[in-house]
Structure formats: structure tokens, C-alpha cells
Amino acid sequence: MRCPMILREWGEKQNPANKAYFVASLLWLVLLSSGCSQPAATCYQQPRADLSGALAYAADDELEFQYPLPELGLKDYPEPARFCKASRGSNRKYHAAEDYHLPAGTPVYAFADGVISFSGRMGGYGWLIIIDHPQANIYSLYGHLSPSRWKLKSGAVEKGDLIGYLGDSDENGGSAKNPLVTHLHFGIRAGQRTDYSGQGEWRWMAGWIKPCPSDVGWLKPSQVITGQEIPPGGFPEPEGSLFEKWGEELILSLFNVGGGLVALIYSLKKKKTFISIFATAMLALAGGVFSIKGTRGYYALFAMAVLGLGIVIYQYLQKRNEEQGEGEGREAQEEQGQQ
Ligand SMILES: [Zn+2]
The missing domain is CATH 1.10.287 (Helix Hairpins)
Structure with a gap:
């Protein structure tokens, strides 16, 4: 609107x-x-599929999926956020996952076989883990884990492997001032993590988004778990234009890469060491931020930061050579004068 x-x-x-x-x-x-797309009329808060039998799935090796926690964790909180629950206020967003409420320290398990494609701190989540499941063409997202307790950082996992623990209310994306109720934010999405941009409504780590989550590939976790069914060829990826999916990331990357390149060329032409140092520092900083968000542009930024550092060293050495050259020239002139 x-x-x-x-x-x-x-x-x-x-x-x-x-x-x-x-x-x-x-x-x-x-x-x-990218935020202009109107939410689909069918987007509504969806009740969970019946998970009452789901705890038994963990013991069954024949099954593809299991519930990611040792207990259902649905009851002791008034209303844990369901899939597609809308946020209040004018800037309406939809919940792209299901929340399961359990105390801090509760172990969290891989819901299927897969490979960890992200494990790190992420704003709003505390510690976040993403697992790619190529056999089903989906990835699973585990948010609000504990950064201080043990957590798995990389590698292949099997269904039911321990990957981490739920975080305390002041370390799970909350703080001492604004504690967050301890819970697992569990999302499942068609495709693999790197199929999605690090920016915008299609970003791979999104928790609340403006479009209807099912329109951008998010699936209802309880339904996938209880369904135990992988469609032939895996879950189909959502349709969307290249610009919808990658627009923000492309613009941000172009802005930083283009700006950084202009600054470096200018500093090289004008032999301005300070501008090279500044451009290098800014590019390295932008690269750091981009890498946290999983944005592709950060490879280019880091390459340019290295290039910038090379230019700084080259300029420094050249200046020193020139000074030495001038010094030698003066000495030669003085010698000639004495003769
Ligand atoms: Zn959530």
C-alpha cells in the first residue's frame, strides 16, 4: 500500500x-x-499439522524427516507463532516458519540428512544454523540457538544428529533489556541456501517477510515432517523474476564494487595514498558485512580490497624510491660541485 x-x-x-x-x-x-508485491489473498495463519505422533519418527530409520526437538514444545506459551502468522501494525509481515517453545538448553536435532551450509551469529536469531537437504531439494533453518553452548559449525549431518541447543532469552536474539522467549524458529524452504540472495524479501535467512511465505518457497514445517514425502525431483522451487530474487543484492554489490573501483582508479591516477587506504578499508568492511549476509558481491569486494592494499604498498614503495632518487641526485650534484 x-x-x-x-x-x-x-x-x-x-x-x-x-x-x-x-x-x-x-x-x-x-x-x-521488491517490497511492493502485494501479499496473496490466501496468506493466512496456518494451524500446525497434527504433530502428536512426530516424536516417534526419530526412532524410525526408514523415515526421511523427524521432529527437530525432543519434546513437542507447543503448550506452555499462549500462542507460538504459526506458519504465515501476520505481524501487527501497518508494516505487516508474515512468519515464514513455525515456533516451538521449550526452555533454554533443549537440544536441537537435524530434521533430515544433509550438509550444514551456514552456522553463525545472525541479527535477531542469536545463533543460526542452516542445513541443505539436496535429496529433497530443501533447506532447513534453526533460529534462536545458543551462541554460548555447543553448536555444530560445518559438515555433513544425519537425521537426528545434535546440532546445538536453544539459547537463553538474552542470547537468542534477545538481550538483557529486551529478553526473547526461548524457542526454536524452525523453517523449511524449497531449494538450497545458495539459490537465494542475502538481501530483500527472498533472502535466505528471512524470519518475517512481506510477501506470503509460501509464494517465495517457504513450506509449512509440520506438514513436511508429518507428510514424510519427497515429490519426484524434490520440492519445486518458487517462481519469481531475477530482479525480485536478486535485485537488492545486485544493486548493493554494484554500488560498492563500482564505488570502490572508482576510488581505487582515482587514487592510482592521482597517487593519493590516503584515498587508497580509505577505499581499501571501506571495501574490506563492506565485504565483511556482505559475507555475514551471504551476499555474493563480497568476493568481488575482498578481491578489490586486496588490490587496494597492493596499490597502497606500490605507491609507498614508489614514493620511497623517488625520495631516494632525489637524495642520490643531490649527492651527485654536491660531488660535482666539490670537483
Ligand atoms: Zn519464529
């Missing part, structure tokens, strides 16, 4: 005299456009 307003404002303020605003508006428009 907000996007048409922005479009109108943009149209009114498009003044050729104000080029900076025009460019800024255009950039913002492109960035916001």
Missing part, C-alpha cells in the same frame, strides 16, 4: 534542477520495489 504513495511523491518532486534528489529517489525506488 505504501509503494504507490512513494511513486506519486517521486513523480511530483521530479525536478530537473534537483538531480541529486532524482538519483536518490530512483535508487530508493529500485530498493523498495
Whole structure:
């Protein structure tokens, strides 16, 4: 609903005299456009599939999937967030997973065989683990784990392997000031983690998103667990334009890579060591942030940061050579004068 307003404002303020605003508006428009898609009418909070028999799945080696916790953990909290639950307020978002409430320290298990494709700190989640399951063409997401307790960092896992523990309310994405109720945020999505961008509504680590979660590949976890069925060829990946999926990441990467490259070329041409150092530091910083978000552009950024460092060293050595050269020249002149 907000996007048409922005479009109108943009149209009114498009003044050729104000080029900076025009460019800024255009950039913002492109960035916001991925949030413009209206939620599907069918998006509603979905009750969990009946998980009462799910605890027995862990013992059955014939089955593909199991429940990721030792207890169902549905009861002691008034209303754990269900799949597609809408957030309150004007900026409505939908829950792309199911929440299971259990105390801190509860072990968390891999829900199927797979390979860990991410394990690290992530804003809002405390510790986050992602497991790719190529045999079913899905990945599973385990949020609000404990960064301080043991957690599995990489490698292949089998169904039921211990991967970590639920985090305390001040380390699971919450803080001492704003504690978060201890729970597992468990998501399942068609495709593998690297099929998705690190930015925007299609981002691979999303917990709450503007589009209907099922439109962007998220599946109802309890249904997948109880269904125990892998469609031929695996779960089908969602449809979406290249721009919808990758637009924000592409723009951010282009902005940083392009800007960094311009700064480096300028510093090389003008022999400005300080600008090289600054560009290198900024590129390395952007690369660090991008790598946390799993954005592809960070490889290019790190390569450019290394290039920038090379330029800084080259410029320093060149300056020193020139100074030495000048010094030798003066000495030679002085010698000639004495003769
Ligand atoms: Zn959640």
C-alpha cells in the first residue's frame, strides 16, 4: 500500500534542477520495489499439522524427516507463532516458519540428512544454523540457538544428529533489556541456501517477510515432517523474476564494487595514498558485512580490497624510491660541485 504513495511523491518532486534528489529517489525506488508485491489473498495463519505422533519418527530409520526437538514444545506459551502468522501494525509481515517453545538448553536435532551450509551469529536469531537437504531439494533453518553452548559449525549431518541447543532469552536474539522467549524458529524452504540472495524479501535467512511465505518457497514445517514425502525431483522451487530474487543484492554489490573501483582508479591516477587506504578499508568492511549476509558481491569486494592494499604498498614503495632518487641526485650534484 505504501509503494504507490512513494511513486506519486517521486513523480511530483521530479525536478530537473534537483538531480541529486532524482538519483536518490530512483535508487530508493529500485530498493523498495521488491517490497511492493502485494501479499496473496490466501496468506493466512496456518494451524500446525497434527504433530502428536512426530516424536516417534526419530526412532524410525526408514523415515526421511523427524521432529527437530525432543519434546513437542507447543503448550506452555499462549500462542507460538504459526506458519504465515501476520505481524501487527501497518508494516505487516508474515512468519515464514513455525515456533516451538521449550526452555533454554533443549537440544536441537537435524530434521533430515544433509550438509550444514551456514552456522553463525545472525541479527535477531542469536545463533543460526542452516542445513541443505539436496535429496529433497530443501533447506532447513534453526533460529534462536545458543551462541554460548555447543553448536555444530560445518559438515555433513544425519537425521537426528545434535546440532546445538536453544539459547537463553538474552542470547537468542534477545538481550538483557529486551529478553526473547526461548524457542526454536524452525523453517523449511524449497531449494538450497545458495539459490537465494542475502538481501530483500527472498533472502535466505528471512524470519518475517512481506510477501506470503509460501509464494517465495517457504513450506509449512509440520506438514513436511508429518507428510514424510519427497515429490519426484524434490520440492519445486518458487517462481519469481531475477530482479525480485536478486535485485537488492545486485544493486548493493554494484554500488560498492563500482564505488570502490572508482576510488581505487582515482587514487592510482592521482597517487593519493590516503584515498587508497580509505577505499581499501571501506571495501574490506563492506565485504565483511556482505559475507555475514551471504551476499555474493563480497568476493568481488575482498578481491578489490586486496588490490587496494597492493596499490597502497606500490605507491609507498614508489614514493620511497623517488625520495631516494632525489637524495642520490643531490649527492651527485654536491660531488660535482666539490670537483
Ligand atoms: Zn519464529
